[in-house]
Amino acid sequence: MPEFAPTPMEFLFWETLALIVAACIFAPLFRRLGFGTILGYLVAGIAVKLTLSTGLSDHPEELLHFAEFGVVLFLFVIGLAINPKALWQMRGDIFGLGFAQVTITGLVIAALVLGLGYSWQTSLITGLGMALSSTALTMRALDEKRERATTHGRKIFAILLFQDLAIVPLLLLATFLAPMQEAITVGETLAQLGVAVGAIVFLVMLGRFALNPMLDLLSRANMQEIMTAAALGIVIFAALMMDFAGMSYAMGAFIAGVLLADSNFKHEIEANVEPFRGLFLGLFFMAVGLSLDLEAIFAQWQLIVIAAPTLMVIKAAVLYLIARLSRNSHSVSTKTSIALAQAGEFGFVLFGATAATGLHQATEASTLIAIVTLSMALSPLFDRLSGLLAPKTGAETIDETFEDAAGRALVIGFGRFGQLVSQPLLAQGIDVTILDYDANRVRDAGTFGFRIHYGDGTRRDVLRAAGAGRADLIVVCIDDPVSATDIVDLAQQFFPTAKLLVRSIDRRHSIELAHRGVDFSIRELMESAFVMGEQALIHLDIDQRVAAKTVEDTRRRDAERLAAQIEGDVRSGIDNLHTKPVKPEPLVPPA
Numbered sequence: 001m002p003e004f005a006p007t008p009m010e011f012l013f014w015e016t017l018a019l020i021v022a023a024c025i026f027a028p029l030f031r032r033l034g035f036g037t038i039l040g041y042l043v044a045g046i047a048v049k050l051t052l053s054t055g056l057s058d059h060p061e062e063l064l065h066f067a068e069f070g071v072v073l074f075l076f077v078i079g080l081a082i083n084p085k086a087l088w089q090m091r092g093d094i095f096g097l098g099f100a101q102v103t104i105t106g107l108v109i110a111a112l113v114l115g116l117g118y119s120w121q122t123s124l125i126t127g128l129g130m131a132l133s134s135t136a137l138t139m140r141a142l143d144e145k146r147e148r149a150t151t152h153g154r155k156i157f158a159i160l161l162f163q164d165l166a167i168v169p170l171l172l173l174a175t176f177l178a179p180m181q182e183a184i185t186v187g188e189t190l191a192q193l194g195v196a197v198g199a200i201v202f203l204v205m206l207g208r209f210a211l212n213p214m215l216d217l218l219s220r221a222n223m224q225e226i227m228t229a230a231a232l233g234i235v236i237f238a239a240l241m242m243d244f245a246g247m248s249y250a251m252g253a254f255i256a257g258v259l260l261a262d263s264n265f266k267h268e269i270e271a272n273v274e275p276f277r278g279l280f281l282g283l284f285f286m287a288v289g290l291s292l293d294l295e296a297i298f299a300q301w302q303l304i305v306i307a308a309p310t311l312m313v314i315k316a317a318v319l320y321l322i323a324r325l326s327r328n329s330h331s332v333s334t335k336t337s338i339a340l341a342q343a344g345e346f347g348f349v350l351f352g353a354t355a356a357t358g359l360h361q362a363t364e365a366s367t368l369i370a371i372v373t374l375s376m377a378l379s380p381l382f383d384r385l386s387g388l389l390a391p392k393t394g395a396e397t398i399d400e401t402f403e404d405a406a407g408r409a410l411v412i413g414f415g416r417f418g419q420l421v422s423q424p425l426l427a428q429g430i431d432v433t434i435l436d437y438d439a440n441r442v443r444d445a446g447t448f449g450f451r452i453h454y455g456d457g458t459r460r461d462v463l464r465a466a467g468a469g470r471a472d473l474i475v476v477c478i479d480d481p482v483s484a485t486d487i488v489d490l491a492q493q494f495f496p497t498a499k500l501l502v503r504s505i506d507r508r509h510s511i512e513l514a515h516r517g518v519d520f521s522i523r524e525l526m527e528s529a530f531v532m533g534e535q536a537l538i539h540l541d542i543d544q545r546v547a548a549k550t551v552e553d554t555r556r557r558d559a560e561r562l563a564a565q566i567e568g569d570v571r572s573g574i575d576n577l578h579t580k581p582v583k584p585e586p587l588v589p590p591a
Contacts, residue, residue: 015052019286022048027282030380037144038137039380041282045289072253073277075164076235078139078157079257080270090158097155097326098162101340105318106131109311121177125354126368128170130311134344134376135160136281141339141383152335155328159319159340164251167346174350178357199245200255203238207259215265227265228272234260235273267460267490288345288373296366297374304367308374312341312382338386342379343372407433409473410466410498412457412487414441417503417524418477435466458486460494468495476502479524481509488516507562514566530555 022044030040110127114120138156139148147153211234218230235253242252260266297304316337323333348369355365407430411422414436425432434452436442445452455462457478468474474491476484484502491500500518504510513521530551537547 018048018052019044019283023282023286037282038140038285039377041285042289042377045286045291047289048286049290049294069280072239072249073235073273073280075135075251076238076253076257077270077273077277079254079259080261080266090154090161093155093158094162097322098159100322100326101159101319102128102131102163102166104322105315108314108318112314122359125170125174125177125350125359128166128173129347129350129354129368130343130372131315132163132166132170132344132346132350133160133315133340134342134379135164136284136345137342137376137379138339140281141380147335151328152332152339155323155332155336156339159336161254163344163346164254167350170350174354174359175357178354178359196245199241203241203252203255204259207256211260212263212265215263215269219265219268224272227268231269231272232276234269267493271460284345288376291348291373296363297370300367300370304370304374307371308378309382311343311371312375312378316341316382334389335386338383338389341382342375344376345372347372407431407467408471409433409475410435410463410468410471411475411477412436413477413479413503414445414452415477415479417479418475421475421477433467433471435462458483458490460490463487463490463495468498471495471498474498474500476500478503479505481505481512484509485512485516488513488518492516507565510562511566514562526558 023041026044026047027037027040030043031037106124106128108127109130110120110123113123113126118126138160142148142153142156148157215227215230218226234256238252238256239249240252242255243249260269263269319337319340320333323336324330328336351360351365351368351372354360355362360368409425409430409432411418411425411432411434414422414434415438418434418436422432422434434445435455435457436445436452437454437456439454442452442454453466455466457463457466457476468491474487474495476487478484478487481504484505488500488502491498500520502513502518502521504513504521504523506523510521510523533554534547534551537550538544542550
């Protein structure tokens with residue numbers, strides 16, 4: 001029997017294999033049990049730590065730092081899904097709801113810590129640190145449940161984004177409150193903030209003027225591995241820029257993603273980064289399990305076991321009240337508060353920094369990190385309360401083969417709009433492939449004799465499977481403007497031969513679609529509103545011919561105003577808008 005004496009490199013391979021085997025066992029098992037893959041990865045890390053004495057389990061902080069790249073990639077992918085306009089529309093939730101959550105929750109927890117006899121400085125930084133939640137865990141859970149685009153999903157994301165921004169001033173506050181801290185002058189503080197703002201501006205300018213030309217140049221080489229390397233390079237560069245400015249790696253990656261959200265290479269980059277994102281994010285949660293100081297946990301297990309769920313209940317209760325006071329529904333408030341009840345990975349950074357500056361003793365910091373970790377481990381279980389406190393019918397899924405998807409026209413969305421659009425096509429005997437992402441609607445349509453394919457039209461592989469590459473016409477009938485625009489971008493990039501007809505949600509959406517050069521778009525309520533307006537005049541005893549002529553004049557003015565807005569801005573063509581009766585030449589019946 002040969003002696004087992006691996007070299008350091010071989011031993012690293014054995015350690016990696018152990019992590020992979022544990023992940024392959026526990027992640028699918030916990031998902032099958034309904035606890036989610038995140039808890040499975042955490043348990044896999046703990047299992048490796050308990051059963052094997054390896055370099056990774058003895059020094060998990062090294063793996064944790066490396067695995068944080070998963071969080072960085074995760075924020076980059078999230079940024080790709082949000083264009084700057086959508087981000088600007090979320091500013092109220094980011095700086096309103098997000099600020100209120102961090103501040104009020106932090107002060108409530110700080111008051112409780114102060115009551116335990118700690119100094120106000122220690123209590124304040126502890127409370128604010130525990131107010132932060134896990135971006136990686138929460139957004140991963142939203143993705144698994146396909147709830148990122150829901151109302152509560154957008155609220156959750158806005159709060160998490162503010163928390164990511166808050167880590168910078170919190171680190172500054174920790175330094176300022178530390179007993180051994182050196183005096184920080186106002187000039188130094190302003191200088192650090194200036195560096196942060198300058199780095200963001202530099203990154204924005206670089207993304208606006210350099211990224212697309214660079215990617216276009218690289219794409220001409222027609223080398224897939226170069227595009228993948230470029231995507232990873234962009235993420236790493238942006239993360240390092242923000243780290244240089246004193247901000248988080250994740251924030252830099254997120255900004256880079258937002259800058260590329262309108263890029264022609266958006267979907268190509270996302271497809272290249274996605275495998276690395278999933279791999280490193282799973283590794284991150286395994287590293288969290290490996291990093292648990294089990295001896296410290298056992299020594300303080302009573303405090304930790306009580307503190308972690310208590311913290312989660314307090315955070316959920318405070319956020320629920322904030323959300324309700326912000327006029328959100330019970331369902332949205334409940335789902336938002338439960339999803340953000342856990343502490344977050346930034347707690348590892350913050351409490352590690354406070355231990356280094358003396359604001360926390362080493363044992364106190366270890367206990368706080370253990371509480372953070374346990375709360376993250378409990379989060380998938382705590383999340384199950386959402387179904388009890390805010391019950392809903394879960395979205396179903398259907399296995400789809402697309403074997404008979406070969407229509408000349410591809411209609412995406414079979415709601416009330418798509419059903420009417422498809423009728424003239426079917427009446428003329430045109431082969432139509434209909435795609436919808438609502439399993440109940442697909443099933444209900446089948447009872448009326450329709451063959452509807454189940455699938456997410458915002459995914460390139462689904463569109464290709466549904467026959468978008470062979471279709472002469474793609475009709476987008478969904479009622480989500482962001483998703484509709486995403487489908488337009490995909491179709492124009494990967495299926496350019498098909499004509500594009502798109503349902504517009506409002507005037508701004510119509511302008512956006514016009515700028516993208518779609519073949520035809522129509523606002524969903526425009527024609528029905530004109531018909532209703534004509535009938536309103538008739539029921540007010542206006543002559544039918546006058547009513548028809550009036551509506552036609554209004555339709556013409558609206559078209560002229562829209563054309564002016566496409567060329568200018570939203571206030572262009574306002575002179576075509578009726579705000580008072582037309583004078584001095586009122587409409588009269590034709591002779």
